[in-house]
Amino acid sequence: MKKYDYIILGTGPAAYQLIKLLATQHKSILAIESGLFGGTCPNVGCEPKIYLDGAVQAALLSKQLEGHGIEQAATMNWSQLMKEKKERFASWANETRKNISKVCDVINGSAHFIDRQTIEANRHYFQGNKIIIATGRRPHELSIPGAKFVHDSSDVLSLNKLPEHVTFIGGGYIAMELATFLAAAGSQVTILVRGDRVLRHFYQKYSRELVVKMKERGIQFKFETEPTRITQLSDKYVVELNQDGPMVTDYVVNASGRTPNIEKLDLSAAQIDYSTRGIDVDRHLQTNVNNIYAIGDVTSQDIPNLTPVAEFQAQYLFNSLENGFTQPINYPVIGTGVFAFPQLAQAGINPDSVLEDGDNFEIKEYELSQSSLYAGQKEKGLLTVVYDKANYIVGVSEISTSAINDINYFIPIIGLRINKNEWHRNVLQIYPALADKIEGILR
Structure with missing residues (x-):
């Protein structure tokens, strides 16, 4: 059984930052990744999103200036934009793996705990003096009949052909951003919101104003509305709702939130405390097990799940574990935004x-x-x-x-x-x- 100073589960922004820092101390490290190396942000999240946002913002601003010095608003070519986006990001996961492989051992596969110091991955056992969980989050799964027909944000960010009508489930930042993108490109968009408001963590006066602006561009909102069943009808889908009649759409996106990637870890084998909100950590990012830590979106902390926050935690944990830093983590001022229009x-x-x-x-x-x-x-x-x-x-x-x-x-x-x-x-x-x-x- 091979032993390491550190075993790190996940290779997203938090883990990647920590790996680079630990490598400077010549520590033996094993990184285990079950999905795309680099995690959500650089592959199917914030990086490709902001790439697409450049064209979306330009097109919508030109529309806003139409008749005020701009004679004709820009028209988006979604297929061309998506082609160029894929050319840019297709190699990122492999490049990240290569970069990580230069400084530590790497396994691509699912991992789970055997005990407090032992991990099994791809039918092999490994021991770590310290184990860092940084497995992130994934889209929340719907528990309604026909949930197999829905898509998630990753699918939208790789969508080759623009659907005529798209239905979003959820009123968070993912729904508001991607709805803005697809509507700007020419899709008709409907957003189903379970409650009476969107973007609950933002200043509500401005959240309501954003809804007004999006409605002016033809985006429809249905508040206090949830899907109860989704069925396929030829090449379209019928979404049955808890109120009003059913609606027919071409594409359904589940943007109802994200959930921590913990189910396959078998945390109970190491007696790690957790809940549906994520892994419990103290203000030193330590779990209830003294050699096991968690960073990034997988924790249950009530802080924004953002890439800069994850990287800040990685820097803090490195200072704590390697530089003798004893103070609890103290978060700086955190900014957050919604890339809508x-x-x-x-x-x-x-x-x-x-x-x-x-x-x-x-x-x-x-x-x-x-x-x-x-x-x-x-x-x-x-x-x-x-x-x-x-x-x-x-x-x-x-x-x-x-x-x-x-x-x-x-x-x-x-x-x-x-x-x-x-x-x-x-x-x-x-x-x-x-x-x-x-x-x-x-x-």
């Missing part, structure tokens, strides 16, 4: 959480249309800023065509606790761009 983005305190706390916080909303930058794009974006009692910015939320990059600019202001005097003493920005916005708020 317009975009939604936020960082720090969500205004919804302090709406009734006027004694400790002040909430101000700024219209962006007065800036020449936004006026030139016929943009009517909104920015909400949360100030604390000392007048520091502690939260920002925005809806606009450039919200994600805009909010990124505020993150260091929040995280570094920069006040107005420090800003004006140390910063002069390029004008007239984002400077219009920041200067107005910090003036």
Whole structure:
């Protein structure tokens, strides 16, 4: 039985970052991957999504400017875009495997625990002084008749032929983003939302505004609506609903959420605590078993499941295990965004959480249309800023065509606790761009 300093289950962003760091310490490492090397993000997630988003944003912005200096809006060629996307990303998984293989042993196969130090993979046994679980998440499976007919986000991001009508199940960021993409390319889109709102973790005023904007482009929403059965009808599908009549569609996408990849690990064999939300860890990312840790989306922590968060955890765990760092993990200001049109983005305190706390916080909303930058794009974006009692910015939320990059600019202001005097003493920005916005708020 071969023994290692570290056995790492998964090769997504968290694991990949940790492997690179541990390799600098000349540790013996075994990486086991049951799917695509590199995980969801670079292969079938955020990287290909943002690649497609470039064309989508350009097409929709040209539509917004039609009749305002643009004579004819751009038309997307989905097949060509998808062909070029596949050419770019087809080799990424193999390249990631090659990179990892240069610094550690690699197995492509399913793994599970035998005991607290032993893993079985491909009918071979391995022991690790420390075991890191970084197996990520996968799309949540529907438990309705006909669930076999649905597709997931990975399928959409490799969809060769554009369906005439697409039905999304779910109101999270995956549904809102992919619905934006397909509708921009020419599909008719319907979104089924189980509750009465979308994007529950975002500032709800702006989430509702995004729904309004998407409806204006022809995207339909059905709230408090769930599918109860899906049947095939020739080359189409009939989606039966808990209310209203059945609807006929060409393509059904399950975007109802993601679930941790833990079922095949046999965590009970190592007596690891977990729930349906993921693997339980403490503030040192340690499970209840002292030599086993978990990082990335597979944990049950109540934090955003984002690639930068996973990589931050990897860096923390490396410092903890190899550099003697003893402090619990302390997360920085985390920004998150929705690549729809317009975009939604936020960082720090969500205004919804302090709406009734006027004694400790002040909430101000700024219209962006007065800036020449936004006026030139016929943009009517909104920015909400949360100030604390000392007048520091502690939260920002925005809806606009450039919200994600805009909010990124505020993150260091929040995280570094920069006040107005420090800003004006140390910063002069390029004008007239984002400077219009920041200067107005910090003036």
